Amino acid sequence: MTTPLLSVRGVKTFYGRVMALKGVDLDVSEGEIVTLIGANGAGKSTLMMTVCGNPRAREGSIAFAGRDITHLPTHEIARLKLAQAPEGRRIFSRMTVLENLQMGATTAEPAEFERDLDRVLALFPRLKQRIGQRGGTLSGGEQQMLAIARALMARPRLLLLDEPSLGLAPMIVRQIFDAIRALNKQDGLTVFLVEQNAYHALKLAHRGYVMVNGLITLSGTGSELLERPEIKSAYLEGGRA
Amino acid sequence: MEVFLQQLINGITLGSIYGLIAIGYTMVFGIIGMVNFAHGDVFMVSAFIALIAFLILTSWLGITSIALALFIVLIVAMLFTSLVNWVIERLAYRPLRGSFRLAPLISAIGMSIFLSNFVQVAQGPRNKSTPPMVQGEFVIFTQNDYAVTLSFKQLIIWGVTAVLLACFWYLVAKTRLGRAQRACEQDQKMAALVGVDVDRTISMTFVIAAALAAVAGTMYLMYYGVVSFSDGFVPGVKAFTAAVLGGIGSLPGAVIGGLLIGLIETMWSAYFSIDYKDVAAFSVLAITLIFLPQGLFGRPDVEKV
Ligand SMILES: Nc1ncnc2c1ncn2[C@@H]1O[C@H](COP(=O)(O)OP(=O)(O)O)[C@@H](O)[C@H]1O
Ligand SMILES: [Mg+2]
Numbered sequence: 001m002t003t004p005l006l007s008v009r010g011v012k013t014f015y016g017r018v019m020a021l022k023g024v025d026l027d028v029s030e031g032e033i034v035t036l037i038g039a040n041g042a043g044k045s046t047l048m049m050t051v052c053g054n055p056r057a058r059e060g061s062i063a064f065a066g067r068d069i070t071h072l073p074t075h076e077i078a079r080l081k082l083a084q085a086p087e088g089r090r091i092f093s094r095m096t097v098l099e100n101l102q103m104g105a106t107t108a109e110p111a112e113f114e115r116d117l118d119r120v121l122a123l124f125p126r127l128k129q130r131i132g133q134r135g136g137t138l139s140g141g142e143q144q145m146l147a148i149a150r151a152l153m154a155r156p157r158l159l160l161l162d163e164p165s166l167g168l169a170p171m172i173v174r175q176i177f178d179a180i181r182a183l184n185k186q187d188g189l190t191v192f193l194v195e196q197n198a199y200h201a202l203k204l205a206h207r208g209y210v211m212v213n214g215l216i217t218l219s220g221t222g223s224e225l226l227e228r229p230e231i232k233s234a235y236l237e238g239g240r241a
Numbered sequence: 242m243e244v245f246l247q248q249l250i251n252g253i254t255l256g257s258i259y260g261l262i263a264i265g266y267t268m269v270f271g272i273i274g275m276v277n278f279a280h281g282d283v284f285m286v287s288a289f290i291a292l293i294a295f296l297i298l299t300s301w302l303g304i305t306s307i308a309l310a311l312f313i314v315l316i317v318a319m320l321f322t323s324l325v326n327w328v329i330e331r332l333a334y335r336p337l338r339g340s341f342r343l344a345p346l347i348s349a350i351g352m353s354i355f356l357s358n359f360v361q362v363a364q365g366p367r368n369k370s371t372p373p374m375v376q377g378e379f380v381i382f383t384q385n386d387y388a389v390t391l392s393f394k395q396l397i398i399w400g401v402t403a404v405l406l407a408c409f410w411y412l413v414a415k416t417r418l419g420r421a422q423r424a425c426e427q428d429q430k431m432a433a434l435v436g437v438d439v440d441r442t443i444s445m446t447f448v449i450a451a452a453l454a455a456v457a458g459t460m461y462l463m464y465y466g467v468v469s470f471s472d473g474f475v476p477g478v479k480a481f482t483a484a485v486l487g488g489i490g491s492l493p494g495a496v497i498g499g500l501l502i503g504l505i506e507t508m509w510s511a512y513f514s515i516d517y518k519d520v521a522a523f524s525v526l527a528i529t530l531i532f533l534p535q536g537l538f539g540r541p542d543v544e545k546v
Contacts, residue, residue: 052434078436090431092424103424106417107436154435 004029011060020046022214033191035201038211044194045087083156085147093136104153120149141172198235243387248507256503257402261457262480263495265450271490278349281477282356287322287458288468318455326451361470370467482526488536
């Protein structure tokens with residue numbers, strides 16, 4: 001069996017003295033879409049950020065592409081082609097859409113910038129019309145597209161997406177999920193997706209994990225998890241919209 | 242009228258110097274949220290570096306072309322001052338990052354005292370002077386026996402400031418480093434996530450701030466011909482006032498604030514009392530902080546999230 005692209009082993013993360021991750025194990029293999037679902041405050045975003053080294057895991061280990069990245073500085077982790085569209089989008093609001101995309105390309109080959117730019121603008125044509133506009137003036141949906149596009153500009157081997165559907169209209173959510181599916185199918189992009197919108201996420205993903213209070217409590221393929229009664233009652237009732 | 246014009250010329254000259262220093266305050270504040278109290282002293286140190294370089298060039302190496310000497314002095318002052326500020330940041334500020342908010346500020350005050358005392362001990366407590374570097378002037382017109390002049394020194398200061406500001410603007414607006422710097426100003430965590438080395442970018446900010454302060458220091462030395470170890474404080478506070486007046490964090494604000502402070506100071510000297518010229522600048526600081534704390538070009542804090 002090949003080693004997974006990302007492997008998280010026994011990771012514990014603290015905020016001050018409060019333990020937010022209590023020993024997490026998780027794998028993402030090349031070419032997969034893996035989703036992590038769980039209630040608000042479960043520790044999903046903490047895990048995403050711990051993978052990127054901020055905050056840092058106090059115990060356990062994280063390996064990416066066969067390399068131990070547990071203690072690597074955040075910007076060096078990014079250089080290994082691990083890109084994140086983080087919670088809250090974190091657009092550089094006083095920079096233009098183009099400049100945001102240039103920032104996303106920090107770790108990419110400058111010679112390939114134009115080609116990558118065309119590619120992400122083809123994926124999200126809305127951004128093309130907004131290219132000279134400041135990030136802070138975009139709508140929520142456009143900002144989310146920009147956050148994903150910015151991450152794609154790095155040509156990531158692994159894309160981390162933290163709640164891309166949060167606060168967006170269903171039609172925009174569909175567009176974004178379609179884009180993720182297309183990237184995975186056509187380009188073989190590996191995606192690790194955190195979602196509260198469990199139904200859509202499990203439909204999209206090959207595999208899923210469920211996090212409760214800083215611990216993984218369940219895992220399985222997307223369709224398996226969709227059928228589990230405890231998932232149905234905890235995450236799916238009313239979440240189907 | 243003729244007095245006014247002359248003071249306008251003098252004020253713009255002085256204001257250029259303040260503006261160059263003010264950029265350093267505003268940039269450092271923008272990226273790490275610290276008022277760099279040592280920045281005025283870095284400016285003073287740069288004037289001494291320029292002085293020493295000028296003396297070495299003209300008396301030891303026998304360079305006779307003033308233009309060439311000035312050019313080399315400017316480059317040398319920029320390089321060495323940048324190095325000094327780079328070291329200061331590494332030793333005095335970086336280790337305190339993530340510590341309580343006032344820690345770097347206190348460290349900066351300490352660094353300010355250290356720099357002025359160090360120069361006092363190393364160079365002596367008295368004014369150091371250079372032979373006049375540039376002489377001559379244009380008489381623009383004469384009225385009522387009053388000649389309005391633009392000296393060559395002033396012209397050089399205007400020219401050098403304009404060129405340096407253009408380079409600086411290009412650096413911030415169009416280059417990779419400038420973008421990384423603005424990104425760190427807005428969201429360091431996100432900047433690191435896209436692969437920006439935040440510590441290195443902060444270092445570069447100190448280097449650029451020092452290079453511009455060194456331009457100001459060299460121009461100051463050329464203009465007045467003297468410098469002393471205590472010359473960091475007053476110009477430093479005035480440049481800081483300029484940065485606050487322009488809106489701290491705003492680069493155009495720093496330049497325009499600098500020009501305004503220079504003009505206020507010279508006009509005040511001409512029309513009221515030269516003895517109280519420093520009071521004018523400090524009053525502006527107090528009034529700005531009370532009535533316009535975000536400054537003229539302060540950014541509105543409400544951004545769509
Ligand atoms: N910066 C922080 N400082 C302190 N506690 C935090 C911080 N961020 C998150 N937490 C806490 O850690 C826990 C997990 O939060 P988070 O990872 O954001 O959950 P999720 O993304 O699953 O909603 C929560 O109890 C939250 O209050
Ligand atoms: Mg979250």
